[in-house]
Amino acid sequence: MKIVRWFIGAVALxxxxxxxxxxxxxxxxxxxxxxxxxxxxxxYIIILACLLCLYRVWKGPTGADRIxxxxxxxxxxVGLCAILTISTGRMWYxxxxxxxxxxxxxxxxxxxxxxxxxxxxx
Amino acid sequence: xxxxxxxxxxxxxxxxxxLGCLGLVRLPDIYNRLQAATKxxxxxxxxxxxxxxxxxxFTAAGMKSLLCxxxxxxxxxxxxxxxxxxxxxxxxxxxxxxxxxQYAEDREGEA
Numbered sequence: 001m002k003i004v005r006w007f008i009g010a011v012a013l014x015x016x017x018x019x020x021x022x023x024x025x026x027x028x029x030x031x032x033x034x035x036x037x038x039x040x041x042x043x044y045i046i047i048l049a050c051l052l053c054l055y056r057v058w059k060g061p062t063g064a065d066r067i068x069x070x071x072x073x074x075x076x077x078v079g080l081c082a083i084l085t086i087s088t089g090r091m092w093y094x095x096x097x098x099x100x101x102x103x104x105x106x107x108x109x110x111x112x113x114x115x116x117x118x119x120x121x122x
Numbered sequence: 123x124x125x126x127x128x129x130x131x132x133x134x135x136x137x138x139x140x141l142g143c144l145g146l147v148r149l150p151d152i153y154n155r156l157q158a159a160t161k162x163x164x165x166x167x168x169x170x171x172x173x174x175x176x177x178x179x180f181t182a183a184g185m186k187s188l189l190c191x192x193x194x195x196x197x198x199x200x201x202x203x204x205x206x207x208x209x210x211x212x213x214x215x216x217x218x219x220x221x222x223x224q225y226a227e228d229r230e231g232e233a
Contacts, residue, residue: 049143064209079167091183115208
């Protein structure tokens, strides 16, 4: 059974690496901006990291694991917004990143105080 | 020149992001996972934002990315400390291969 799981993991890893190297994510609407191939591969890597975080949210044994994974998922989305700012040339994507960082800080702090089992005004 | 430096910083950030999330999946314990995850914030996403600042220069988007980077650098240790303290007080067990737990010893001394 363990050999089958290792085999499935190796096949998935090979497929993802081949996809990243051979065919970067196409930007159909902005074909004339610079560095588009690098940005397409960067978006594939960040989406892969987000999928790993979602696996930890789905499978986490305790609640604290899920809270950590949601925190890192928000940080990944801030990085994705920063890359979209360059690759599309639209300047308001970084505003979405700032708002996501602020909201994530407040919500994760509240969740950790709830995990501690006390009130919010300690 | 600035564009090449920005691409190098973005590449470093992507590398640390991917390794941090791999550690989030593979490590055995909540505290070990938190350590890997905080590396992913500080070295990964802050490096990506600094690369965006280098590529954009002193425009509005570049200054906003620098602001977001300083905010993340200030708040990531606060979040890690609050989460580990909350998990320890909620009674999450350490990994069975752990060597020392000095916070539990301190709390026994207080009580």
